[in-house]
Amino acid sequence: MSIASTSNASAETDDAPLVVGxxxxxxxxxxxxxxxxxxxxxxxxxxxxxxxxxxxxxRRERLYxxxxxxxxxxxxxxxxxxxxxxxxxYTAADAIRAAKLGREIxxxxxxxxADWVKLEVLGDSKTLLPDPAETVxxxxxxxxxxxxxxxxxxxxxxxxxxxxxxxAASVMPxxxxxxxxxxxxxxxxxxxxxxxxxEDDPDYPVIIDAGVGxxxxxxxxxxxxxxxxxxxxxxxxxxxxxxxxxAMKHAAIAGRHAYRAGRIPKRLYGTASSPxxxxxxxxxxxxxx
Amino acid sequence: MISITVxxxxxxxxxxxxxxxxxxxxxxxxNYLAVEINADVVPRETYADTIVRDGDDxxxxxxxxxx
Numbered sequence: 001m002s003i004a005s006t007s008n009a010s011a012e013t014d015d016a017p018l019v020v021g022x023x024x025x026x027x028x029x030x031x032x033x034x035x036x037x038x039x040x041x042x043x044x045x046x047x048x049x050x051x052x053x054x055x056x057x058x059r060r061e062r063l064y065x066x067x068x069x070x071x072x073x074x075x076x077x078x079x080x081x082x083x084x085x086x087x088x089x090y091t092a093a094d095a096i097r098a099a100k101l102g103r104e105i106x107x108x109x110x111x112x113x114a115d116w117v118k119l120e121v122l123g124d125s126k127t128l129l130p131d132p133a134e135t136v137x138x139x140x141x142x143x144x145x146x147x148x149x150x151x152x153x154x155x156x157x158x159x160x161x162x163x164x165x166x167x168a169a170s171v172m173p174x175x176x177x178x179x180x181x182x183x184x185x186x187x188x189x190x191x192x193x194x195x196x197x198x199e200d201d202p203d204y205p206v207i208i209d210a211g212v213g214x215x216x217x218x219x220x221x222x223x224x225x226x227x228x229x230x231x232x233x234x235x236x237x238x239x240x241x242x243x244x245x246x247a248m249k250h251a252a253i254a255g256r257h258a259y260r261a262g263r264i265p266k267r268l269y270g271t272a273s274s275p276x277x278x279x280x281x282x283x284x285x286x287x288x289x
Numbered sequence: 290m291i292s293i294t295v296x297x298x299x300x301x302x303x304x305x306x307x308x309x310x311x312x313x314x315x316x317x318x319x320n321y322l323a324v325e326i327n328a329d330v331v332p333r334e335t336y337a338d339t340i341v342r343d344g345d346d347x348x349x350x351x352x353x354x355x356x
Contacts, residue, residue, distance in 0.1 A: 032354070032355060032356025033354040033355060033356075034353075034354035034355040034356045035354065035356070036354065042354060055355055055356055056352040056353065056354065056355055057352065057353050057354065057355025057356075058323075058350050058351075058352060058353075059350060059351065059352075059353045060296040060297070060348065060349065060350055060351075061296070061315070061317055061321075061322060061349045061350060061351040070317070070318075070321055070351065070352075071352055071353055071354050072321055072351075072352060082352070084352065085355050085356070087355050087356065097325065097328060097330075100330045101323040101325060101330055101348075101350050102323070102352070104323035104324075104330050104332065104333065105320075105321065105322065105323045105350075105351070105352055107333070108320045108323075108333055109320060178356070179356075210356075230356075231356075232355075232356030233356065
């Protein structure tokens with residue numbers, strides 16, 4: 001085993017890498033770059049997560065009162081594939097504009113992320129729940145324009161199916177509302193989405209995006225059969241973001257291992273791990289009770 | 290003088306200028322930026338030839354942290 005083999009969730013095992021469209025990622029954890037106290041803390045957290053793909057947002061440059069640092073000075077573009085998002089857009093038209101602007105910057109930077117986008121079209125600023133109609137419309141148009149579209153969506157199986165039909169390279173159902181930390185609120189819907197989208201297409205990537213609160217949520221997402229997890233706030237707003245990033249990395253490894261290993265079925269009654277024969281004890285309720 | 294809008298702010302400039310000239314006036318590495326005029330992305334290779342005209346709505350964006 002080489003030293004490099006401990007660097008991420010896939011390389012620690014004989015697991016296949018994550019493939020989304022034309023992109024192959026070593027880690028199955030995609031992490032966001034928002035909401036950190038400092039750029040340095042973000043950089044160290046990304047490093048600790050073992051991820052090789054990070055999301056970024058497109059925003060107006062503060063041309064006239066610029067005192068801040070640019071995030072690009074803190075992200076190693078040779079190490080990370082950037083995944084630009086359309087966060088903050090409420091219409092298909094605005095999301096398409098944001099996607100094209102992000103692509104233009106990434107093309108200039110020479111980053112491989114120039115040909116894909118995390119599509120997020122919100123329907124409501126309080127819940128941050130996605131607008132399914134606008135998301136489907138934007139997905140179709142961006143896919144036709146050559147983008148590989150990774151679609152943030154709710155945990156609705158019907159919408160997920162529509163997005164795949166609209167040409168999404170990956171459908172990314174939310175575990176719970178963005179930044180809410182509520183974990184996976186409806187695992188049954190996520191199971192149905194995985195069943196629908198992978199039926200006759202087992203390698204189609206489904207990424208659980210949003211709502212993660214702590215490490216066990218990540219493990220659960222993989223145990224359900226998710227191909228990857230995308231998270232941000234659960235690391236950035238943890239008391240110790242770098243330590244939480246490590247926890248998320250290990251949770252991804254643990255959950256993915258468990259999924260591939262195959263969990264035992266749940267049973268109502270206990271089944272002894274130690275042999276029933278040769279015991280020196282007597283049973284208070286007889287041998288069958 | 291012509292009047293343009295840059296990132297939602299009305300700005301008066303002496304005369305029409307290229308996108309390249311406009312970006313020369315800001316203190317940000319141009320490879321960190323993308324430019325839109327009237328909701329259409331301006332490809333980088335056309336910055337020198339694309340002229341910002343009176344009444345244009347210009348957006349200059351960069352990448353920031355996000356999830």
